[in-house]
Amino acid sequence: MKQLLRGRLGRDGTGGHRVGDPVTAAAEESPWGPSPVIEVRSLLKTYGHGDATVRALGGEVDPVTGVSPGVDLVVEQGDMVAVMGSSGSGKSTLMNILGCLDVPTSGRYLLDGIDVGGLDEHQLSLVRNRKIGFVFQSFNLVPRTTALAQVELPLAYAGVKAAERRRRARAALELVGLGDRVDHRPNELSGGQQQRVAVARALVTAPAMLLADEPTGNLDSHSTEDVLAIIDRLNASGRTVVLITHEDEVARHAKRVLRLVDGQVVADVRQAPVDGPPPALSDPAVFAAHAPHALTSGGS
Amino acid sequence: MNPFETLRFAVGGLAANKVRSGLTMLGVLIGVAAVIILLAVGNGSSQAVKDSIEKLGTNALTVSSGGGFGGQSTATSTKPLTVDDARALADPASAPDVESVAPEVTTSQTALYDGTSHSVNQVVGTYPAYFKASNSKVAKGDYFSADDVLNSRKVAVIGSTTATDLFGTASPVGRKIVVGGTPFTVVGVLETKGGTGFQDPDDTVIAPLPTVQNAFTGFGPISQILVEAKSADATTPAQNEITTVLMSQHGIKDSSALDFRVSSQASLLTTQASTNKTFTVLLGAVAAISLLVGGIGITNIMLVTVTERTREIGIRKAIGAPKGVILGQFLAESTLLSLVGGGLGVVGGLVGSRFTIVGITPVVIPQSVVWAFVIAVAIGLFFGSYPANRAASLRPIEALRHE
Ligand SMILES: Nc1ncnc2c1ncn2[C@@H]1O[C@H](COP(=O)(O)OP(=O)(O)OP(=O)(O)O)[C@@H](O)[C@H]1O
Ligand SMILES: [Mg+2]
Numbered sequence: 001m002k003q004l005l006r007g008r009l010g011r012d013g014t015g016g017h018r019v020g021d022p023v024t025a026a027a028e029e030s031p032w033g034p035s036p037v038i039e040v041r042s043l044l045k046t047y048g049h050g051d052a053t054v055r056a057l058g059g060e061v062d063p064v065t066g067v068s069p070g071v072d073l074v075v076e077q078g079d080m081v082a083v084m085g086s087s088g089s090g091k092s093t094l095m096n097i098l099g100c101l102d103v104p105t106s107g108r109y110l111l112d113g114i115d116v117g118g119l120d121e122h123q124l125s126l127v128r129n130r131k132i133g134f135v136f137q138s139f140n141l142v143p144r145t146t147a148l149a150q151v152e153l154p155l156a157y158a159g160v161k162a163a164e165r166r167r168r169a170r171a172a173l174e175l176v177g178l179g180d181r182v183d184h185r186p187n188e189l190s191g192g193q194q195q196r197v198a199v200a201r202a203l204v205t206a207p208a209m210l211l212a213d214e215p216t217g218n219l220d221s222h223s224t225e226d227v228l229a230i231i232d233r234l235n236a237s238g239r240t241v242v243l244i245t246h247e248d249e250v251a252r253h254a255k256r257v258l259r260l261v262d263g264q265v266v267a268d269v270r271q272a273p274v275d276g277p278p279p280a281l282s283d284p285a286v287f288a289a290h291a292p293h294a295l296t297s298g299g300s
Numbered sequence: 301m302n303p304f305e306t307l308r309f310a311v312g313g314l315a316a317n318k319v320r321s322g323l324t325m326l327g328v329l330i331g332v333a334a335v336i337i338l339l340a341v342g343n344g345s346s347q348a349v350k351d352s353i354e355k356l357g358t359n360a361l362t363v364s365s366g367g368g369f370g371g372q373s374t375a376t377s378t379k380p381l382t383v384d385d386a387r388a389l390a391d392p393a394s395a396p397d398v399e400s401v402a403p404e405v406t407t408s409q410t411a412l413y414d415g416t417s418h419s420v421n422q423v424v425g426t427y428p429a430y431f432k433a434s435n436s437k438v439a440k441g442d443y444f445s446a447d448d449v450l451n452s453r454k455v456a457v458i459g460s461t462t463a464t465d466l467f468g469t470a471s472p473v474g475r476k477i478v479v480g481g482t483p484f485t486v487v488g489v490l491e492t493k494g495g496t497g498f499q500d501p502d503d504t505v506i507a508p509l510p511t512v513q514n515a516f517t518g519f520g521p522i523s524q525i526l527v528e529a530k531s532a533d534a535t536t537p538a539q540n541e542i543t544t545v546l547m548s549q550h551g552i553k554d555s556s557a558l559d560f561r562v563s564s565q566a567s568l569l570t571t572q573a574s575t576n577k578t579f580t581v582l583l584g585a586v587a588a589i590s591l592l593v594g595g596i597g598i599t600n601i602m603l604v605t606v607t608e609r610t611r612e613i614g615i616r617k618a619i620g621a622p623k624g625v626i627l628g629q630f631l632a633e634s635t636l637l638s639l640v641g642g643g644l645g646v647v648g649g650l651v652g653s654r655f656t657i658v659g660i661t662p663v664v665i666p667q668s669v670v671w672a673f674v675i676a677v678a679i680g681l682f683f684g685s686y687p688a689n690r691a692a693s694l695r696p697i698e699a700l701r702h703e
Pocket of ligand 2: 091092093
């Protein structure tokens with residue numbers, strides 16, 4: 001398992017994402033083509049014990065069978081999924097588990113066909129570094145560090161040489177439109193700019209999967225459009241995207257919308273096919289025309 | 301992440317909070333410097349004792365009045381030492397291992413020369429044998445002779461401190477000084493012995509016994525008798541002979557009720573040396589404690605730093621920092637603190653040891669420098685690794701939730 005992972009990570013870490021990767025060993029086992037990027041089975045997450053137990057994910061215990069149903073979820077390569085739900089419904093809990101930042105109480109999580117539960121500390125750090133780009137709701141930038149150094153950080157941990165690192169970090173910042181803000185520290189950037197630095201940091205390693213927990217939560221509509229445009233383009237280039245949002249305008253950008261209630265998936269709506277561009281890019285004119293508010297006027 | 305990068309991260313981390321890093325370094329600095337200086341002081345004082353053992357010669361025995369502990373109560377009466385006692389000891393028939401005997405009277409007097417006044421530590425009245433037994437050699441002039449003693453001549457040999465204080469750079473030999481109202485002709489100046497403790501052995505005036513008795517102390521009891529054994533090996537038999545002779549002189553039958561004490565200079569100094577060793581060990585313990593406190597300072601700072609930066613650690617882990625790299629960064633920070641603090645401490649300790657401290661010239665023990673430094677760095681590594689390891693072991697989400 002370790003060697004298998006190393007091999008895959010090694011290939012990913014050299015720059016390219018996994019789109020069009022030769023069929024992996026795990027995928028060969030599956031009769032239905034390549035294995036999904038994310039496969040979650042009976043996932044359960046509880047906090048605390050006894051009466052104080054909080055069932056953050058997996059739903060209430062069935063009074064008849066005495067077990068929680070748990071969360072089952074499969075996300076295909078190249079999909080763009082929006083996760084919605086009221087506050088406290090377990091969205092962030094799910095996302096943290098998908099990002100290998102937290103471990104489930106029970107259930108299995110297969111990332112690219114590999115059971116994450118069987119990975120050790122070092123392998124997990126490799127997965128976080130090379131496979132996953134995580135954007136936090138609260139930015140979570142390293143304090144007192146310039147935007148450039150910030151974006152270089154994942155590359156530094158991946159062992160990329162300084163010059164190459166600088167080049168790629170600059171390119172990522174250019175991509176999010178912050179080419180002129182490379183030497184600014186987090187406290188010298190606006191909220192939207194900080195969020196875009198966070199996005200740049202998440203995509204600089206060219207991860208196969210982008211996980212974003214309310215990436216537009218604290219942004220105005222203009223910045224929201226900026227960030228969403230970046231995410232749309234990333235998905236169009238083949239990366240799998242999972243994002244959490246409260247806003248319908250944001251969810252409109254996704255190919256698929258999941259709705260969580262009390263730690264359970266209650267609705268799963270497909271808005272666009274997995275292969276092919278995200279809704280906003282497939283037919284920009286139609287997409288803009290259906291905007292609930294005059295988003296385009298604010299964004300242009 | 302190469303080591304250079306880890307180091308750069310660590311320097312950045314330390315520079316982010318200069319005052320705190322500075323104070324921690326100061327703690328280590330003081331710890332290391334204290335170890336070096338205190339051990340140097342201890343070593344310096346025992347070195348000085350060792351030197352004076354060599355200077356005094358190991359053949360000398362001192363007979364002084366008074367019993368041992370408890371001896372006072374059983375002795376019916378304490379007979380003081382007299383010149384007769386000294387003469388009895390000089391008898392080769394009863395004390396074959398005794399080379400020479402010098403009775404001593406001592407007093408403190410003020411010496412005057414040409415308007416310059418100087419209070420002399422020790423004015424000694426004795427026989428010429430004193431010079432050899434006490435290892436006092438003249439640098440200028442000559443000793444006084446047995447003839448001077450017989451004729452109670454007012455001549456004196458003075459110590460080097462006394463000479464400089466009274467005469468400055470001029471040669472004192474042949475000049476007249478007035479000690480306690482009595483004029484003395486200086487016939488010789490002793491070589492400098494060097495200070496070993498709180499009393500300057502070079503501040504002395506040595507004159508013939510009857511002269512001093514006549515002028516200051518009277519012809520009663522004498523202060524002590526300095527006896528020189530034939531050789532270093534003969535000190536023990538000489539000690540026994542002295543005891544036997546003086547017991548019969550003083551009419552004492554019970555050897556546990558002596559009214560005098562015979563001590564060899566060597567044994568006296570050995571005792572002093574072992575006291576010194578205890579002193580050094582105590583100083584070392586104090587120094588070790590201060591080093592430990594410095595180490596606890598590092599731990600404390602690392603704990604605070606790590607707690608303060610737990611969110612940052614969470615972020616770093618979330619973007620894929622392996623545990624080893626985070627551990628390395630914090631370990632490098634604490635090692636850097638203790639390395640720089642320890643290094644400056646070594647410099648401080650070496651500089652501090654160049655000064656004379658309470659009359660003792662510190663002698664740096666090279667091993668103490670090495671050990672203090674090594675221990676400081678080891679403490680930094682050890683105590684730094686605990687909070688660093690704790691932080692690096694956190695799950696990213698736990699660290700991120702930390703407020
Ligand atoms: N560390 C924790 N300890 C105890 N309970 C927790 C913990 N983290 C989350 N919870 C609980 O789990 C439930 C789901 O939390 P989660 O953060 O996943 O909600 P969410 O759907 O992201 O909500 P929001 O939209 O407000 O961000 C909540 O009821 C929350 O109180
Ligand atoms: Mg949330």
